[in-house]
Amino acid sequence: MKELSARQRRIIGFIGEFIGDRDYPPSIRQIQEACKISSTSVVDYNLRILEKLGYIRRDREVSRAIELLQPGGRRPRVATVPIIGTIAAGQPIPVPTADTWQSLDPDEMLEVPPDMVAGRENVYALRVKGNSMIDALVNDGDVVVMESTSAGQNGEMVAAWLKREQEATLKRIYREGSTVRLQPANETMQPILTDADNVEVQGRVIGAIRELS
Amino acid sequence: MKELSARQRRIIGFIGEFIGDRDYPPSIRQIQEACKISSTSVVDYNLRILEKLGYIRRDREVSRAIELLQPGGRRPRVATVPIIGTIAAGQPIPVPTADTWQSLDPDEMLEVPPDMVAGRENVYALRVKGNSMIDALVNDGDVVVMESTSAGQNGEMVAAWLKREQEATLKRIYREGSTVRLQPANETMQPILTDADNVEVQGRVIGAIRELS
DNA sequence: TTGACAACCGAACGGATGGTCTCTAAACTA
DNA sequence: TAGTTTAGAGACCATCCGTTCGGTTGTCAA
Numbered sequence: 319m320k321e322l323s324a325r326q327r328r329i330i331g332f333i334g335e336f337i338g339d340r341d342y343p344p345s346i347r348q349i350q351e352a353c354k355i356s357s358t359s360v361v362d363y364n365l366r367i368l369e370k371l372g373y374i375r376r377d378r379e380v381s382r383a384i385e386l387l388q389p390g391g392r393r394p395r396v397a398t399v400p401i402i403g404t405i406a407a408g409q410p411i412p413v414p415t416a417d418t419w420q421s422l423d424p425d426e427m428l429e430v431p432p433d434m435v436a437g438r439e440n441v442y443a444l445r446v447k448g449n450s451m452i453d454a455l456v457n458d459g460d461v462v463v464m465e466s467t468s469a470g471q472n473g474e475m476v477a478a479w480l481k482r483e484q485e486a487t488l489k490r491i492y493r494e495g496s497t498v499r500l501q502p503a504n505e506t507m508q509p510i511l512t513d514a515d516n517v518e519v520q521g522r523v524i525g526a527i528r529e530l531s
Numbered sequence: 532m533k534e535l536s537a538r539q540r541r542i543i544g545f546i547g548e549f550i551g552d553r554d555y556p557p558s559i560r561q562i563q564e565a566c567k568i569s570s571t572s573v574v575d576y577n578l579r580i581l582e583k584l585g586y587i588r589r590d591r592e593v594s595r596a597i598e599l600l601q602p603g604g605r606r607p608r609v610a611t612v613p614i615i616g617t618i619a620a621g622q623p624i625p626v627p628t629a630d631t632w633q634s635l636d637p638d639e640m641l642e643v644p645p646d647m648v649a650g651r652e653n654v655y656a657l658r659v660k661g662n663s664m665i666d667a668l669v670n671d672g673d674v675v676v677m678e679s680t681s682a683g684q685n686g687e688m689v690a691a692w693l694k695r696e697q698e699a700t701l702k703r704i705y706r707e708g709s710t711v712r713l714q715p716a717n718e719t720m721q722p723i724l725t726d727a728d729n730v731e732v733q734g735r736v737i738g739a740i741r742e743l744s
Numbered sequence: 745t746t747g748a749c750a751a752c753c754g755a756a757c758g759g760a761t762g763g764t765c766t767c768t769a770a771a772c773t774a
Numbered sequence: 775t776a777g778t779t780t781a782g783a784g785a786c787c788a789t790c791c792g793t794t795c796g797g798t799t800g801t802c803a804a
Contacts, residue, residue, distance in 0.1 A: 323781090340590070341598040343555050345761060357783045362763070364781090377553070381594045381761050381790065385554040431642045434742050452717055455668045455741070475743050504665055528668070528739040529647050530688050536751090558791060570753045575793070577751090594760065594791050 322371075326364050328353050330373055333386055343384040399428050399435065399463060401443045407450035411477050411486045411520040414442045414466055430463055434525045440466035441524070444477075453502035454488035460528045462488065464521035475503065475523040482516050488523055535584075539577050541566050543586055546599055556597040610648040611640050612676060614656045620663035624690050624699050624733040627655050627679055643676055647738045653679035654737070657690075666715035667701035669739050675701065676738040681731075688716065688736040695729050701736055 322330075332352045336344040344352070346361045355361055365384070368374050377383035403412035428443050435441050446460045454475075456462060462477070470476040476491050478500060489500035489510065498517045500510040535543070545565045549557040557565070559574045568574055578597070581587045590596035616625035641656050648654050659673045667688070669675060675690070683689040689704050691713060702713035702723065711730045713723040 325781090340596070341556075342595050345594070346763095347761070355782085357785090358762075359764075359784080360782050379762065379789075381558070382555055383553070383762095429642070429644045431740065431742065449718075452668065452719075455665065455670055457668055457716060503670060505662070506665070524743050526739075526741040527644065529644065530737050538751095559793095560791070568752085570755090571792075572754080572794075573752055592759080592792065596792095 322368075322373075323364075325353065325355070326368060329361070329364055330368065330386070333374070333384060337386060343382045343386075345382055399430055399441050399443045401428055401445055401461065403444055404447045405444040405451075405462065405477065405486055405488075406447035407485055407487070409447075409486060411479055412444065413520055414440065428461060428463075428527070430525065430527065434463060438465050438524070442466065442521075451488050453504050453507045455503045456488065456526050457528070460526055462523055463525035463527065465524050467522050468519055470519040470522060477520045477523060479518040479520055480510075480512065480516055481518060482512075486520075491517075491519065535581075535586075536577075538566065538568070539581055542574070542577055543581065543599070546587070546597060550599060556595045556599075558595055610643050610645040610654075612643055612648065612654050612656045614641055614658055614674065616657055617660045618657040618664075618675065618690065618699055618701075619660035620698055620700070622660075622699060624692055625657065626733055627653065641674060641676075641740070643738065643740065647676060651678050651737070655679065655734075664701050666717050666720045668716045669701065670741070673739055673741045675736055676740065677734040678737050680735050681733070683732040683735060690733045690736060692731040692733055693723075693725065693729055694731060695725075699733075704730075704732065 329349055332349060333344060336348070336352075346358050346365070349355070349365075350358055350361045353361075365374065365376065369376050373387060375385040375387055402414055405411055430443075441463060443461050443463050446456050446458060446462060449458050451457075464477060470478075470491050472492050473490055475488065478487055478489060478491065479485070480487065487500065487510075489502060492499040492501060493514065496514055498512055498514050500512070500517070502509065542562055545562060546557060549561070549565075559571050559578070562568070562578075563571050563574045566574075578587065578589065582589050586600060588598040588600055615627055618624055643656075654676060656674050656676050659669050659671060659675060662671050664670075677690060683691075683704050685705050686703055688701060690699065690701055691704065692699055700713065700723075702715060705712040705714060706727065709727055711725055711727050713725070713730070715722065
């Protein structure tokens with residue numbers, strides 16, 4: 319695949335910026351002016367190249383008919399996930415119900431990178447309280463994104479409830495016969511070994527997001 | 532608030548459908564044809580009403596300059612930041628240039644929660660390599676979102692380059708006279724004390740995102 | 745009956761816009 | 775060295791497109 323010239327990168331950048339700003343694509347002459355090109359024919363020339371390379375799609379003879387494509391094919395969709403509660407060490411992990419699912423108070427919604435959600439369903443988020451989960455590399459105020467499941471494959475990061483200890487924790491899970499090994503993300507720290515009956519998997523962790531002021 | 536006429540509802544529906552399909556707004560004549568209106572002036576007449584009622588926004592004298600507004604006011608905005616490189620312990624931290632800024636290879640773009648970016652400019656992202664930054668609660672494969680700055684207020688999490696040690700690190704920064712204290716996010720770990728000349732702040736960390744398979 | 749008004753229609757104006765043609769100049773190639 | 779390709783410049787044109795203007799129809803109240 320050929321490289322893009324500086325001018326072509328500039329054009330794509332401007333189109334994206336323009337659409338982001340005004341919600342409709344720029345005309346050829348607006349591109350010309352913004353990118354300091356002296357002629358519309360040069361813009362047309364470069365747009366043809368960009369179209370051939372799959373960066374944009376054009377409808378001929380139609381004004382402003384420039385569509386910005388993600389060469390991967392995917393349109394940048396927003397994935398919005400509800401934050402249905404908090405997760406803390408000594409507190410049961412909230413599981414999503416039809417009820418919590420419906421309450422979409424916009425303050426409690428979180429937009430996450432779309433590929434984090436991918437094709438999954440039943441994705442929700444929990445805000446982390448306290449710093450008891452520092453061995454999972456999440457701290458007070460972070461948000462963990464979860465997929466609802468009670469299974470949990472070996473090696474996956476899960477939210478688990480330890481019945482005897484009455485404690486919630488985020489660990490990688492490994493089933494070893496009748497016992498379960500819960501391995502912290504920070505590999506310098508020690509795993510927990512307990513029997514399978516004591517562990518209730520409440521969901522699979524598919525991501526974490528930290529926002530600093 | 533007045534009710535919309537059937538024709539106006541039809542127009543709005545068509546505009547939405549058109550944009551969803553082609554990613555740019557229709558012209559007045561396309562609306563006319565699709566909604567079986569006999570004159571462009573009628574379309575203009577109705578668009579003016581829709582604009583006054585706040586359903587759309589138009590730029591005058593510009594073709595296809597129709598922006599569909601969500602009557603609620605909130606637009607589900609996506610904030611997209613470029614991943615311009617990697618950050619690792621023994622490797623200089625990439626700083627954004629006009630060049631890296633323009634190259635928006637979509638494979639290297641990341642969508643983040645919009646309020647993370649807020650009003651900031653010059654926001655970029657770095658992929659973390661290696662597990663040397665575990666004391667900042669970020670691990671191999673995580674992505675840190677940065678704001679370009681060379682200042683860094685007391686208490687802020689920054690990406691710093693230690694000149695003597697030739698080492699990159701993520702820490703909270705505290706200036707104490709002529710020395711600088713770099714405090715790990717994990718408060719159980721020890722801070723680094725060094726003199727101010729040895730520290731080069733490369734950017735402010737405004738967020739971190741972890742995606743697990 | 746009259747007037748006001750909203751909705752609509754048809755045509756035309758003029759600027760905006762995309763496409764194309766010709767010409768240059770530099771880089772590359774045989 | 776001559777031919778080819780790539781990138782760009784400037785001018786021109788047919789069409790696209792938003793706007794405007796004059797006119798029509800239907801409704802409703804005075």
